Amino acid sequence: MWRNGMRNTILWNRKLDKQKETGAMNKMICxxxxxxxxxxxxxxxxxxxxxxxxxxxxxGEYGSIFTAQGEVWNHIKTDIIQGGQCLNEILTMFPRARKxxxxxxxxxxxxLNDMKAGTPEQMREVEVFxxxxxxxxxxxxxxxxxxxxxxxxxxxxxPLTPNMRATGxxxxxxxxxxxxxxxxxxxxxxxxxxxxxxxxxxx
Numbered sequence: 001m002w003r004n005g006m007r008n009t010i011l012w013n014r015k016l017d018k019q020k021e022t023g024a025m026n027k028m029i030c031x032x033x034x035x036x037x038x039x040x041x042x043x044x045x046x047x048x049x050x051x052x053x054x055x056x057x058x059x060g061e062y063g064s065i066f067t068a069q070g071e072v073w074n075h076i077k078t079d080i081i082q083g084g085q086c087l088n089e090i091l092t093m094f095p096r097a098r099k100x101x102x103x104x105x106x107x108x109x110x111x112l113n114d115m116k117a118g119t120p121e122q123m124r125e126v127e128v129f130x131x132x133x134x135x136x137x138x139x140x141x142x143x144x145x146x147x148x149x150x151x152x153x154x155x156x157x158x159p160l161t162p163n164m165r166a167t168g169x170x171x172x173x174x175x176x177x178x179x180x181x182x183x184x185x186x187x188x189x190x191x192x193x194x195x196x197x198x199x200x201x202x203x
Contacts, residue, residue: 026058026065032203036100039093041072041081048075051090053103057200062165062189064197065114068107085111099203106200110192114167117143117184118150125155126183143184150183157182165189 033054041049055068070090072082082089087104094100116123126141129149133141141149150156157180160170166186173179192200 026060029057029059029064030201031056034097034099034103034203036090036094036097039072041093042075049073049081050077051094053087053090053100055103055107055200055203057197060114060189061167062114062191064192065112066106066110066192066200068103068111103203106196110190110196113192114187114189116188116190119158119164119181119188120190122150122155122158122183125150125153147183155183 031054033052036051036053038047038050040047041051050073052071052073053068054071055066058065058067068087069084070082070087071080072090072093073079074081087107091097091100091104118126126146126149129146130140133139147156159180160174160177164170164181166188168186169175170181170186174181
């Protein structure tokens, strides 16, 4: 989980750098911060560390983009002792936080929805593989292992459909129909349902 979260952070920072270079920064729609209370993050028997979930909804090239992260601060609130893509872990510290559970559900489905390596079908198959690895005590699979798995499943290369959109567009031979889209060769945009967007705005 830590490695996957760190990878997302690196990819997001690279994307921001690219946007700054081109001047194509996303426009903010809304953002928020939820205070969860205090927890015993240090294991000392005293709930003294404040927890938060933060989120943003931005207007990107093809539609709304959702991001979220978690924060746990030290007892004097001078430094974050746990932060980033650790929402699952933070949720276990605040099991009664109903709104937090919903935010985490949306995060699991839609975080960085403009930076998907594959189509929904490809991503579902990758998650099946990730679950298989977890059951066998293995780490989250890297890109090359995912490619091998998708090839076995016949999903490494899939036909381009009218609703598929990618940052920077698709290669010309994919557009021309000479071959399909290959997992990981572009960042794909996956639309967030309108009712979920309205829900995020209401937070």
